[in-house]
Amino acid sequence: MERAEAYGFSGALSGAFLLSCLLFAAVSRRQRGPYMDEVFHVPQAQAYCHGRFLQWDPMITTLPGLYLLSVGVVKPAAWLLGWTGSVVCSVGMLRFINLLFSAGNFYLLYLLLFKIHQKNKKKKSLKRMDEEEKSEYYVFINRNLSVSGYLFLL
Numbered sequence: 001m002e003r004a005e006a007y008g009f010s011g012a013l014s015g016a017f018l019l020s021c022l023l024f025a026a027v028s029r030r031q032r033g034p035y036m037d038e039v040f041h042v043p044q045a046q047a048y049c050h051g052r053f054l055q056w057d058p059m060i061t062t063l064p065g066l067y068l069l070s071v072g073v074v075k076p077a078a079w080l081l082g083w084t085g086s087v088v089c090s091v092g093m094l095r096f097i098n099l100l101f102s103a104g105n106f107y108l109l110y111l112l113l114f115k116i117h118q119k120n121k122k123k124k125s126l127k128r129m130d131e132e133e134k135s136e137y138y139v140f141i142n143r144n145l146s147v148s149g150y151l152f153l154l
Contacts, residue, residue, distance in 0.1 A: 009110065012106075013103065013106055013107065016102075016103075016106050017102075017103050017106075020099055020102050020103070021099065024095065024096070024099045027095070028092050028095060032091065032092075033091060034091055038091065040057055040059050040060050041060065041066075041067075042091055042094060043057065044056070044057050044060055044064075044067060045066070045067045045070050045071075045089065045094050046089045046094075048064070048067040048068065048070070048071050049070070049071055049074060049075070049088060049089035050089070066097075069097070069101075070094055070097045073097055073100070074088060074089060074093060074094075074097065075088075
């Protein structure tokens with residue numbers, strides 16, 4: 001990444017994260033309890049937080065990766081910060097994990113879009129753009145993909 005591109009990417013990532021934080025705060029303020037699929041996923045994630053890894057809700061059809069990653073982030077943070085009780089695996093904390101993953105999604109989507117469009121040189125609209133315009137295009141598309149409200153729901 002060139003210096004100007006790195007500054008642009010850092011600014012876009014910071015802006016996307018700020019926008020995600022505002023969206024997260026709005027969703028969390030209005031909907032404090034489990035919502036939609038969270039009715040199934042929050043109790044499952046909380047069971048994993050309490051070390052009950054063999055407990056499984058048959059209504060859930062997804063793999064347990066997010067639950068394991070959530071425990072891998074929440075438990076060390078709780079230990080370091082001295083958190084105890086219901087705050088550790090609360091709905092808000094589990095949604096916050098998704099907020100953190102949205103920043104990682106931003107970066108991964110940027111790399112993926114860059115790689116795809118680097119291979120696809122035949123596309124006329126991208127062929128006419130210079131490298132700086134392409135970088136701005138990738139960041140714009142990436143921001144739209146990574147700052148989605150569904151990421152805040154388990």
